[in-house]
Amino acid sequence: MWMFSPAGRTNMSYIYVDWRERATMTPADAPAIETDGLTKRYGDTTAVSELTMSVEQGTVYGFLGPNGAGKTTTMRMLTTLTKPTSGAARVAGHPITDRESVTPHIGYLPEEPPIYDELTGREQLEYAAGLRDLPADVASERIAAHLERFDLLEDADRRIEGYSKGMRQKVGVIQAVLHEPAVAFLDEPTSGLDPRAARTMRETIADLADQKMTIFLSTHILPVVDALADEIGVLHGGELVAQGDPETLKSRAETGEVRSLEEAFLEVTQDHGEQAPETEPSAK
Numbered sequence: 001m002w003m004f005s006p007a008g009r010t011n012m013s014y015i016y017v018d019w020r021e022r023a024t025m026t027p028a029d030a031p032a033i034e035t036d037g038l039t040k041r042y043g044d045t046t047a048v049s050e051l052t053m054s055v056e057q058g059t060v061y062g063f064l065g066p067n068g069a070g071k072t073t074t075m076r077m078l079t080t081l082t083k084p085t086s087g088a089a090r091v092a093g094h095p096i097t098d099r100e101s102v103t104p105h106i107g108y109l110p111e112e113p114p115i116y117d118e119l120t121g122r123e124q125l126e127y128a129a130g131l132r133d134l135p136a137d138v139a140s141e142r143i144a145a146h147l148e149r150f151d152l153l154e155d156a157d158r159r160i161e162g163y164s165k166g167m168r169q170k171v172g173v174i175q176a177v178l179h180e181p182a183v184a185f186l187d188e189p190t191s192g193l194d195p196r197a198a199r200t201m202r203e204t205i206a207d208l209a210d211q212k213m214t215i216f217l218s219t220h221i222l223p224v225v226d227a228l229a230d231e232i233g234v235l236h237g238g239e240l241v242a243q244g245d246p247e248t249l250k251s252r253a254e255t256g257e258v259r260s261l262e263e264a265f266l267e268v269t270q271d272h273g274e275q276a277p278e279t280e281p282s283a284k
């Protein structure tokens with residue numbers, strides 16, 4: 001269980017009292033995520049091809065790729081929502097074929113957060129907490145703290161049907177991490193957020209990682225990845241075409257020259273001629 005520090009939102013520091021419970025869910029030496037030849041085909045389309053990767057516990061993994069690269073398909077396989085055609089993966093130490101074992105340890109923010117228009121924000125989060133069997137007192141404390149952090153307290157008792165896209169996104173993210181999963185899969189978490197909310201989101205992700213939650217972060221906003229990721233993987237045409245820590249990816253092996261993450265991204269994905277990714281702010 002966690003709570004805000006007495007200084008509240010101003011110093012943005014969470015205090016997680018009970019993170020050990022989460023940390024022990026994954027065997028101490030097991031990677032948070034490991035895949036071996038993970039492949040998904042839809043008819044003639046190979047969405048993900050022979051993906052082999054490993055993500056350490058308590059790290060932020062930036063998962064990049066142009067549109068159609070296979071990022072969502074990968075996340076859907078790792079969150080047990082779709083079955084691989086071949087290959088294997090373990091999340092939090094459990095094989096993804098064992099859905100019941102994996103799901104208690106993961107949270108997922110998909111592109112469209114699964115929320116109900118007819119509920120209020122607070123009811124939606126209480127519902128999500130109930131699905132995760134959180135005790136009511138723990139749930140209400142966490143919900144209140146998250147709502148405050150994301151500046152949603154005033155709107156918490158309004159129906160979601162009247163929420164903006166950004167407010168929906170905030171609810172979606174909160175419900176993905178409310179149960180303090182070992183691994184959170186976040187697909188474009190800053191989507192629709194204004195600059196202040198986007199900053200809160202980045203700080204929240206950093207805090208969660210500090211408290212040993214593994215964050216699998218997919219976004220086209222490269223500065224967010226540059227700021228947060230311990231490791232980056234670039235998917236292209238379903239294949240992992242580059243992997244490493246941000247500094248290694250940005251330095252050109254031959255010359256040692258350091259380029260921006262955007263330049264590195266464009267270079268490793270240039271063969272197939274995709275457009276430049278969305279950036280924040282625009283690079284030139």
Ligand SMILES: Nc1ncnc2c1ncn2[C@@H]1O[C@H](COP(=O)(O)OP(=O)(O)OP(=O)(O)O)[C@@H](O)[C@H]1O
Binds near residue numbers: 045069074
């Ligand atoms: N249910 C499906 N049926 C058929 N093809 C699919 C399906 N889901 C994804 N694909 C195909 O798989 C490929 C990878 O799609 P995916 O949505 O995983 O990419 P992405 O990297 O998440 O893209 P974006 O950045 O645009 O969200 C694409 O060619 C897509 O058309």
